[in-house]
Amino acid sequence: MQQSETKYSLSAVARRMANIGILTVPTKSNKRSTIKWKDVNLHTINDSYWHNFEEKEVLGLALVAGKRSGGLECIDVDCKYDLEGNLMEMVLDTIMDASVDLYNKLVIARTPSGGYHIMYRTKIERRNMKLAQRLRTQEELDADPELKGVNQPLVLIETRGEGGYFLGWPSPGYSFTKGNYAEIMDITDQESELLMEICKSFDKVPKKVTIEEAEKNPNAEEYKVPKSIDKGNKYLVKPWDDYNQKGDVVSFMQEMGWKYVRHIPSPDDGRLVVYLKRPGSTDKDVSATYNHVPGKVYCFTSSTSLPLNKPLSPFEVFMYLKHNGIVKNAVLDLEAMGYGVRASNTSEVAPKDNIQKSNVERALERQMSMVKGDTLEIWWEVKVTEKKEVITKNIIVKQFKLCEWLAAKGLRSQKVGGNYEWLMLDGVIIDRVTKKDIGNFIIEFIKGLPEKFDYITRDELMETFFKGIDIYLSDLKLSTVPLFDNNLLMRDNQEESYIAFKNGVLVISKEGEKVVKYHKFYRYIYRDNIKDFEYDTPMESAMDSHPYSRFMYNVAGRDLNRYEQLLQMVGYCMSTYKDPSTPAAVVLCDSKVSDRSEGGTGKGLLVKGMSYIRTTMYEDGKIANKKNQSEFRFSRIEFNTELLHLSDVEKGFDFEAMFTLLTEGIPVNKKFKAEEFIPYDKSPKIIISTNYSIGGRGSSHDRRRIEFELADYYSAKKTPYLEFGHHFFDGWSPNQWNIFYGIMSRAIRLYLIKGIPQFSGINIELRKFRDETSSDFVSWFFSMFGTKDEIYIDGPKYVGKILFASLYNEYLSYAGLERHETRPQRFLRYMHSGISYVGLELEESSERKTSFDAYERYLIIKDTQNKERIKRMEESLKIK
Numbered sequence: 001m002q003q004s005e006t007k008y009s010l011s012a013v014a015r016r017m018a019n020i021g022i023l024t025v026p027t028k029s030n031k032r033s034t035i036k037w038k039d040v041n042l043h044t045i046n047d048s049y050w051h052n053f054e055e056k057e058v059l060g061l062a063l064v065a066g067k068r069s070g071g072l073e074c075i076d077v078d079c080k081y082d083l084e085g086n087l088m089e090m091v092l093d094t095i096m097d098a099s100v101d102l103y104n105k106l107v108i109a110r111t112p113s114g115g116y117h118i119m120y121r122t123k124i125e126r127r128n129m130k131l132a133q134r135l136r137t138q139e140e141l142d143a144d145p146e147l148k149g150v151n152q153p154l155v156l157i158e159t160r161g162e163g164g165y166f167l168g169w170p171s172p173g174y175s176f177t178k179g180n181y182a183e184i185m186d187i188t189d190q191e192s193e194l195l196m197e198i199c200k201s202f203d204k205v206p207k208k209v210t211i212e213e214a215e216k217n218p219n220a221e222e223y224k225v226p227k228s229i230d231k232g233n234k235y236l237v238k239p240w241d242d243y244n245q246k247g248d249v250v251s252f253m254q255e256m257g258w259k260y261v262r263h264i265p266s267p268d269d270g271r272l273v274v275y276l277k278r279p280g281s282t283d284k285d286v287s288a289t290y291n292h293v294p295g296k297v298y299c300f301t302s303s304t305s306l307p308l309n310k311p312l313s314p315f316e317v318f319m320y321l322k323h324n325g326i327v328k329n330a331v332l333d334l335e336a337m338g339y340g341v342r343a344s345n346t347s348e349v350a351p352k353d354n355i356q357k358s359n360v361e362r363a364l365e366r367q368m369s370m371v372k373g374d375t376l377e378i379w380w381e382v383k384v385t386e387k388k389e390v391i392t393k394n395i396i397v398k399q400f401k402l403c404e405w406l407a408a409k410g411l412r413s414q415k416v417g418g419n420y421e422w423l424m425l426d427g428v429i430i431d432r433v434t435k436k437d438i439g440n441f442i443i444e445f446i447k448g449l450p451e452k453f454d455y456i457t458r459d460e461l462m463e464t465f466f467k468g469i470d471i472y473l474s475d476l477k478l479s480t481v482p483l484f485d486n487n488l489l490m491r492d493n494q495e496e497s498y499i500a501f502k503n504g505v506l507v508i509s510k511e512g513e514k515v516v517k518y519h520k521f522y523r524y525i526y527r528d529n530i531k532d533f534e535y536d537t538p539m540e541s542a543m544d545s546h547p548y549s550r551f552m553y554n555v556a557g558r559d560l561n562r563y564e565q566l567l568q569m570v571g572y573c574m575s576t577y578k579d580p581s582t583p584a585a586v587v588l589c590d591s592k593v594s595d596r597s598e599g600g601t602g603k604g605l606l607v608k609g610m611s612y613i614r615t616t617m618y619e620d621g622k623i624a625n626k627k628n629q630s631e632f633r634f635s636r637i638e639f640n641t642e643l644l645h646l647s648d649v650e651k652g653f654d655f656e657a658m659f660t661l662l663t664e665g666i667p668v669n670k671k672f673k674a675e676e677f678i679p680y681d682k683s684p685k686i687i688i689s690t691n692y693s694i695g696g697r698g699s700s701h702d703r704r705r706i707e708f709e710l711a712d713y714y715s716a717k718k719t720p721y722l723e724f725g726h727h728f729f730d731g732w733s734p735n736q737w738n739i740f741y742g743i744m745s746r747a748i749r750l751y752l753i754k755g756i757p758q759f760s761g762i763n764i765e766l767r768k769f770r771d772e773t774s775s776d777f778v779s780w781f782f783s784m785f786g787t788k789d790e791i792y793i794d795g796p797k798y799v800g801k802i803l804f805a806s807l808y809n810e811y812l813s814y815a816g817l818e819r820h821e822t823r824p825q826r827f828l829r830y831m832h833s834g835i836s837y838v839g840l841e842l843e844e845s846s847e848r849k850t851s852f853d854a855y856e857r858y859l860i861i862k863d864t865q866n867k868e869r870i871k872r873m874e875e876s877l878k879i880k
Contacts, residue, residue: 009053010026010053010054010058010060010061010170011050011051011053011054013061013170014026014050014053014061015050017063017181018042018045018733018735019733019735019736020181020182020184020733021042021069021070021732021733021734021735022063022064022069022070022072022181022184022733023040023041023042023045023063023064023068023069024061024062024063024064025037025040025052025061025062025064025165026052026053026055026058026060026061026062027058027059027060027061027062027167027171028057028058028059028060029059029060031060031062031167033062033165034052034055034057034058035052037064037165040064040068041068041534042068042733042734042735043534043535043536043734043735043738044536059171059172060167060171060172061167061168061169061170061171062165062166062167062168062171063165063166063167063168063181064165065160065161065162065163065164065165065166066125066161066162066163066164067125067162070121070733070734071121071122071123071125071186072119072120072121072184073119073120073121073122073126073159073160073161073192074117074118074119074159074160074161074166075117075118075119075131075157075158075159075195075199076111076115076116076117076157076158076159076160076166077091077115077116077117077118077156077157078113078115078155078156078157078158079113079114079115079116080113080114080115081134081154081155081156082156083134083137087156087157087202088115088116090202091118091157091198091199091202094198094201095195095198098194098198099191099194101191102187102191102194102195105120105185105186105187105191106118106119106120106178106179106185107119107120107176107178107179107180107181107183107184107185108176108177108178108179109168109169109174109175109176109177110174110175110176110177111167111173111174112172112173112174116177117166117168118195119181119184120184120185120186120187120192120195121184121185121186121187122186122187122189122192123186123189123192124189124192124193125161125162126159126161126162127161127162127163127164127308128158128159128160128161128163128164128302128308129158129159129161129196129308130155130157130158130302130308131157131158131159131196131199131200131202131203132155132156132157132158132199132200132201132202132203132204133153133154133155133156133203133204133205134153134154134156134204134205135151135153135154135204135205135324136151136152136153136154140154144280146257146279146280147257147279150256150257150321150322151324152279152304152305152321153205153305153324155302155303156202156203156204157199157202158302168181169181205324205325235340235341235342236341236342237340237341238340239331239334239335239339239340240313240315240330240331240334240340241340242334242339242340242341243314243315243318243334243339244295244313244314244315246339247314247315247318247339249290249297249314249317249318250274250276250290252314252317252318252321253276253288253290253297253317253321256279256321256322257279257280258276258277258278258279258287258288259276259277259279260274260275260276261275261276261277261286262274262275263275271291271294272291273289273290273291273292274289274290274291275288275289276288276289276290278301278303278304279304280303287299287300287301287303287304288300288301288306293311295313295314296311296312296313297311297312297313297314297316297317298310298311298312299312304321305320305321305324305325306320306321307320315330315334318330318333318334376449376453376454377454378401378405379397379398379401379402379404379405380395380396380397380398380454380461380464381395381396381398382394382395382396382454382455382456383396384455393455393456393460395456395460395461395464397464397465397468397472399471399472399477400480402442402472403477403478403480403481406438406441406442406478406481407481407482409424409441410424410425410426411423411424411425411433411438411478411481412424412425412481412482412483412484413478413479413481413482413483413484414483414484414486415483416639416676420475420478420479422434422435422437422438422478423484424437424441425524426527427518427519428518428521428522428523428524428525429518429524429525429526429527429530430484430524430525430526430527431526431527432526432528435473435478438473438478439469439473442465443462443465446458446461446462446465447462449461484524488523488524489523489524489525489526490505490521490523490524490525490529491523491576491577492575492576492577493577494577494579494752495509495510495752496508496509496752497509497574497575497576497577497748497752498523499531499535499613499741499744499745500525500529500530500531501515501530501531501533501534501535501741502530502531502532502533502534503515503517503534503535504516504517504518504521504535505518505521505525506535506741506745508745508748508749508752509749509752510749510752510753512749513537513745513749515535515536515537526640528640529615529640531741533734533737533738533741535738535741536738537742537745538738538739538742542739542742543739543742543743543746546736546739546740546743547720547724547726547728547736548609548728548740548743549743550724551602551605551720551724551728552566552567552570552606554602554711554713554714555601555602555606555710555711555713555714556711557711557713558711558713564750564757565708565757565758566708566757567746567747567750567751568747568750568751568754568755568756568757569586569706569708569751569756569757570606570609570610570744570747570751571747571748571749571750571751571752572586572685572706572751572756573586573610573614573643573685573687574610574613574614574744574747574748574751575748575751575752576614576642576685578680578681578682578683578685580680580681582703582756583662583663583680583704584662584703584704584705584706584756585658585662585685585686585687585688585704585705585706586685586686586687586688586705586706586708587687587688587689587690587694587705587706587707587708588603588606588607588687588688588689588690588708588710589603589689589690589691589692589694589707589708589709589710589767590603590691590709590710590712590767600714600715600716600719601710601711601712601713601714601715602710602713602714602720603689603710604647604689605720605728606710607643607645607647607687607689608728608729609728609729609740609744610643610687610744611643611645612729612740612744613741613744614642614643615638615640615641615642615643616641616642616643616644616645617636617637617638617641617643617644617645617684618645618647619634619644619645619646619647620647620648621646621647621648621649621650621653621688621689621690622648622649622650634666634667634668634669637666637668637678637684639678639682641684642684642685643684643685643686643687644666644684644685644686644687645686645687645688645689646686646687646688646689647689648689648690648691649688649689649690649692649694650690650692651692651771653688653690653692653694655688655694655704655705658686658688658704659704661683661686662686662704663680663704664679664680665677665678665679665680665682665683666678666683666684688705692767692771694707694768706756706757765788765837766788766837768833768837769833769834769837772829772830772833773830773833773834774815774830776814776815776817777811777815777830777834778834779814780810780811780814780815781830781831781834783814784797784798784810785797785798785834785838785840785861786838787838788837788838788839791838791839791840791863791865792839792865795863795865795866796838796840796861796863798861799840799861799862799863800860800861801845801858801859801860801861802858802859802860802861803856803857803858804824804828804844804856804857804858804859805856805857807831807859808824808827811827828844831859835861839864839865840861840862840863840864840865841861841862841864842859842860842861842862843859843860843862844857844858844859844860845857845858845860846858
């Protein structure tokens with residue numbers, strides 16, 4: 001079938017797949033890729049890549065599994081080997097019985113051969129694995145003479161994971177039975193492991209065990225090994241070791257139907273590497289290698305009984321190919337072939353020259369025989385003593401040496417408040433570790449030691465360490481490792497800003513950006529600050545058309561100047577540098593003037609975008625000023641917190657209470673711990689979002705906040721999801737994420753070039769006026785004196801001295817209020833707010849007509865802008 005006959009353009013489908021984060025490759029009729037795809041990823045492909053799907057030889061499309069497609073994994077259920085005819089039905093029933101939620105997350109497609117692909121995304125990185133197999137029937141064995149009677153299992157269920165790919169829709173014969181590629185979802189680690197266990201439960205081949213497992217379970221009925229393997233009757237020379245030394249595994253594999261392809265010298269040391277092809281029909285040139293991993297066979301096809309992607313000894317190859325993984329049968333067969341020597345077959349248990357030695361000498365020699373290589377004694381000491389011909393060993397952990405050794409491995413201490421924390425250095429990357437992590441680090445080290453050394457065994461050292469683990473890893477002892485110098489941490493400055501990615505550190509400056517590899521970087525970085533993403537600078541045009549750029553353009557009122565200012569403000573938040581001359585909080589509010597709390601304008605999405613760049617802590621703004629919450633309100637802030645978001649603060653928020661936090665630093669009170677103080681230069685920048693306005697006037701307020709009004713573009717009924725057709729962040733492909741990171745880098749660079757923006761307000765002053773007073777007062781005030789625009793052009797409707805009581809009573813009458821509902825002092829505050837908003841001046845005076853009269857209160861309204869207004873009018877007339 002030619003590509004032109006298919007209903008869909010493979011090139012167009014491949015582009016769509018890339019947009020949802022799935023990498024695809026073009027394939028021929030034999031399912032093989034037409035291109036070299038091992039080094040291809042979504043960040044490196046360009047427009048020319050899509051032309052590969054338009055070649056005449058291309059008949060299908062394959063999905064690349066693994067991290068390059070966002071953790072995509074596929075379970076391939078091969079129904080053509082299903083003897084009962086209900087394998088897929090049983091698999092799905094078992095999944096649904098175990099977890100309906102898991103079943104609902106899966107996407108399923110039918111393959112041309114009648115099998116099925118079950119697709120999902122997982123964070124667990126696995127290579128291709130065989131999960132379930134069955135042995136061939138006698139008829140199947142008779143039908144394939146190349147098997148030579150050896151029952152090589154047939155694969156029923158296997159995975160396609162990291163390093164693999166699988167054919168899919170719209171390749172000929174593929175169709176969806178549940179969902180589609182756009183609906184492939186992430187599953188949890190627990191759900192991923194559950195899927196593996198469910199699929200493995202359909203395995204019909206007897207369990208394959210290693211020699212070590214067989215030695216530990218010699219009485220297991222199915223895998224019973226010869227008594228000679230039992231400790232009571234050991235071999236002098238074990239058959240499997242003998243075969244590994246003397247056996248010709250390549251000749252054996254050829255006898256079992258494998259085909260010799262070629263051999264070439266290894267570039268490392270000149271050893272010959274042999275390439276082999278599996279029995280039966282296959283399009284692949286090579287199915288396994290011998291000696292690529294020295295002395296081992298490495299199989300990379302799932303169509304044989306050999307384990308996949310695992311170095312195998314000659315004995316393991318012999319055991320799997322000839323005896324289906326049963327150790328007992330393989331060992332007996334090797335013995336019959338003359339491999340190995342039983343202890344009962346020799347009378348020379350000990351060398352003749354040792355017979356006359358004393359018991360003490362023989363005991364010491366037995367102890368000495370346990371030593372392998374040089375004496376280790378890294379942070380322990382072994383004392384061997386003899387009493388009445390009994391050898392006693394005493395293992396002593398040298399605690400100071402242990403701490404020195406840990407320091408040499410990269411362990412550092414850090415004092416936060418009154419408590420110690422522990423760090424492990426790996427190059428310039430830092431991991432925060434607990435004492436449990438340190439203990440596990442030591443345990444893994446012990447596990448990697450030789451079986452026997454220093455007259456002791458590995459298990460004996462492990463037991464000694466376990467007995468004293470609390471003492472060895474006490475705070476007092478671990479505090480002797482060197483202190484970490486926090487001045488060496490990666491932190492932004494006036495000239496540069498940094499974002500850490502998997503492939504290096506993105507360095508942003510006024511001149512541009514570049515990615516610096518970690519081995520060339522000169523500052524330390526916490527591993528949990530490194531984004532699990534490989535960044536590549538996107539095109540400017542791609543950033544301009546990205547949904548997040550368009551979203552910011554919309555909330556900036558679709559005004560290019562305000563959009564650039566918004567980018568500067570976002571860049572200010574993203575830069576962790578704290579300029580002592582500008583200790584300001586960012587305030588996000590709505591521009592819509594309303595008596596109700598509107599919301600839904602995009603404030604949350606703006607801050608969420610920043611949280612993907614900098615570590616952000618959210619604080620409920622509704623309780624931010626409540627006294628009963630104040631003591632522990634910032635208890636979740638850590639020393640690596642870079643942004644503090646006070647979300648949805650209420651009307652009347654006391655901004656002055658933030659002054660000390662903005663200029664000095666943040667005290668952090670955690671329950672049952674001493675107070676910690678994060679100084680100004682290391683404290684997080686503060687973002688305040690509100691559906692109201694933040695009160696307070698004057699220079700002390702103005703210089704401590706950067707206020708940005710979000711345009712009245714989005715609302716509860718008009719959301720970014722409805723406009724763009726997908727949720728931000730969760731629904732993005734790797735390419736969209738890459739462009740997003742580029743947008744945030746551009747914002748930081750703009751801030752480094754231009755500094756903090758000076759926003760021109762939309763309705764913020766009017767909102768403050770309304771929030772500080774009431775809608776009735778605003779209406780009355782405008783009717784009495786004129787609106788801000790009217791006063792600017794024509795002047796106020798009234799200026800001069802007016803009796804306070806008269807003005808006060810006029811307002812009460814207009815609003816239909818009683819005196820107790822708005823007291824005179826509140827009315828006076830309202831007047832000051834209104835006069836300030838429209839740009840007039842207000843003075844108060846008390847006068848009496850005669851010395852016998854009581855004092856009366858007056859308000860004097862002054863028009864300070866009258867001269868400027870006359871000047872503007874004269875200039876306007878001159879122009880005419």
